[in-house]
Amino acid sequence: MFFMMGIMDGRKDFDYNQQIICSDCGRYGRYQVFMTYMVLSIFFIPCLKWNKKYYVQTSCCNTRYELDPEIGKRIARGEAVEILPEHLTRINTNSWERCSKRCQHCGFETFEDFEFCPKCGNRF
Numbered sequence: 001m002f003f004m005m006g007i008m009d010g011r012k013d014f015d016y017n018q019q020i021i022c023s024d025c026g027r028y029g030r031y032q033v034f035m036t037y038m039v040l041s042i043f044f045i046p047c048l049k050w051n052k053k054y055y056v057q058t059s060c061c062n063t064r065y066e067l068d069p070e071i072g073k074r075i076a077r078g079e080a081v082e083i084l085p086e087h088l089t090r091i092n093t094n095s096w097e098r099c100s101k102r103c104q105h106c107g108f109e110t111f112e113d114f115e116f117c118p119k120c121g122n123r124f
């Protein structure tokens with residue numbers, strides 16, 4: 001029998017808006033919530049998702065945090081929850097930096113291979 005399956009990683013952005021004053025850059029911003037996961041597809045139909053992780057990114061300076069999975073699940077269900085600082089773990093590891101560059105000067109983050117920060121001109 002002809003049988004097709006594949007494993008991919010996916011990302012889902014949630015329709016979540018929370019106004020914040022950023023503790024990092026002091027500007028007004030929003031929390032943007034998204035989830036990453038691995039998915040097994042059979043005949044291009046996603047059948048199984050696992051390794052779900054929830055993240056928060058600020059719209060002002062793109063600081064990333066890992067979100068408490070319990071809060072992430074509630075946001076995924078569409079509940080109106082407020083994200084508090086204790087739900088967030090700042091990502092300081094190299095896991096993101098391996099595939100992205102972050103400006104030391106203004107915190108701008110890009111996945112492109114820029115030599116200079118397109119926002120403030122600082123050399124990466």
Ligand SMILES: [Zn+2]
Nearest residue numbers: 022025060061
């Ligand atoms: Zn900020």
